[in-house]
Amino acid sequence: MFGPVRGPWQDELWKGWWGEEPPYHVPTFVLTHHPRKSVEMKGGTTFHFVTDGIDTALQRAKDVAKEHDVRIGGGVGTIKQYLRAKLIDELHLAFRPILMGSGENLFAGVDMTALGYRCTQNVSTEHALHVLLTKHV
Numbered sequence: 001m002f003g004p005v006r007g008p009w010q011d012e013l014w015k016g017w018w019g020e021e022p023p024y025h026v027p028t029f030v031l032t033h034h035p036r037k038s039v040e041m042k043g044g045t046t047f048h049f050v051t052d053g054i055d056t057a058l059q060r061a062k063d064v065a066k067e068h069d070v071r072i073g074g075g076v077g078t079i080k081q082y083l084r085a086k087l088i089d090e091l092h093l094a095f096r097p098i099l100m101g102s103g104e105n106l107f108a109g110v111d112m113t114a115l116g117y118r119c120t121q122n123v124s125t126e127h128a129l130h131v132l133l134t135k136h137v
Helices: 054-065 076-084
Strands: 028-029 046-050 090-095 117-124 129-135
Touching: 028 129, 054 076, 054 129
Parallel strands: 028 046
Antiparallel strands: 090 129, 117 129
16 A cells, blocks of 8 residues: 555655655554665654564554554455454445456455454445444454
8 A cells, every 4th residue: 555566666765645744644564575764754654664574563553552543454465464364353344336347355265254253333325335344252
């Protein structure tokens, strides 16, 4: 989600999709295979690039967040890694009633019931269907 870059960082000037002030306003940890120095932005967002995998990224986020929630965003591959590792407590999905064509299937090869997830809330609006899946121990 940080950018369209695949492979080594070609241009350290790229600072994400959001312009000078990203919407996060908190330290944000970006999973990557390629090291990069942290990027400090306006509004309190600092992007930290983590090459040690999902466990390290999550632990660093928890350390910074202290008692606050940690939110995970990313592509299908990232979310699947966290789901399979049972590291997501709640998954909020927003379905928009449009056809997008092809793409990656979030639930292909992931048995949410076997992982302990249950649908605990669903709200339908004119613009989207919101579904909350909660992990039960």
